[in-house]
Structures are given as C-alpha cells and as structure tokens.
Amino acid sequence: MGEIMKRDERGARLQVYERYKAGADYDPLGDDLQPVLEMAIESVKAGRPAAFPDTLEGLVEFKRRSIEYLEYLREVNSRPDATRVVPDIEGWSCYIGTTRTTILKYSKSRGEEWQEFIDIMKNSIAAAKKN
Numbered sequence: 001m002g003e004i005m006k007r008d009e010r011g012a013r014l015q016v017y018e019r020y021k022a023g024a025d026y027d028p029l030g031d032d033l034q035p036v037l038e039m040a041i042e043s044v045k046a047g048r049p050a051a052f053p054d055t056l057e058g059l060v061e062f063k064r065r066s067i068e069y070l071e072y073l074r075e076v077n078s079r080p081d082a083t084r085v086v087p088d089i090e091g092w093s094c095y096i097g098t099t100r101t102t103i104l105k106y107s108k109s110r111g112e113e114w115q116e117f118i119d120i121m122k123n124s125i126a127a128a129k130k131n
Helices: 033-045 056-078 089-096 100-109 112-130
Strands: none
Touching: 033 089, 056 089, 056 112, 089 100, 089 112, 100 112
C-alpha cells in the first residue's frame, strides 16, 4: 500500500517526502502556492460557478477569461522577486470560475470551436509545464 499522508492537527496535508531530498528530487512549496490559493478563495467566494452559455457570446467570454488566466500567470512570472507559477487545468478552471469536469463537458458536448479552443488551452498548459 501507499504511504500514509501526514497532516497537521486541522487535516491539512503536510509536504513531507521522507524518501526524497528537497531541492534535488522535488521543489519545496514556495510562494507560488499563494496566487493559486488567492484564485481559489476568490472563486469560492463568488459562489456558484460561472455559466458560459453554449452561444457565440458564451464562447467569447470563455476565451476571454481563459486568456486572462494565462496573462495573469505571465504577469506573476515576470516579477523579478516572484516564485514561478505553472499553469495547470485545475488552476485554469478555478480562475475562470468553473470545474475541470465542466470544461471536459464543454469539450465533448459543444461545437468544434469550443473543442478546438479547449484543446489549444490544454496543449499550452502541457507545453508550459514541460518547461
């Protein structure tokens, strides 16, 4: 069986990798977690996930918010004193106020334009993560 996760007294997962060396085998959590937490808090405070209707206007807004997410990451990463942040699907969905599942549903159930844009976003995220 897998290793049991270590948690603090309130149930938060501790970053403890006893078999690995920080800085050599993994990067310890740094300031890059803060922007992700800020996005998550704002998304949860906003209430119900944003609805992007299956219309041209909905697609335009979905694209606008998605591009805004990438621009936000670029801005954070351009700060000389900032710890780098990496895009991922969870961060993207949180930033635009929806869920990974909803984005997957959009990709499968909406037109080719939706699917193509979502594929471009996913490929862009994967390319950034590889660097």
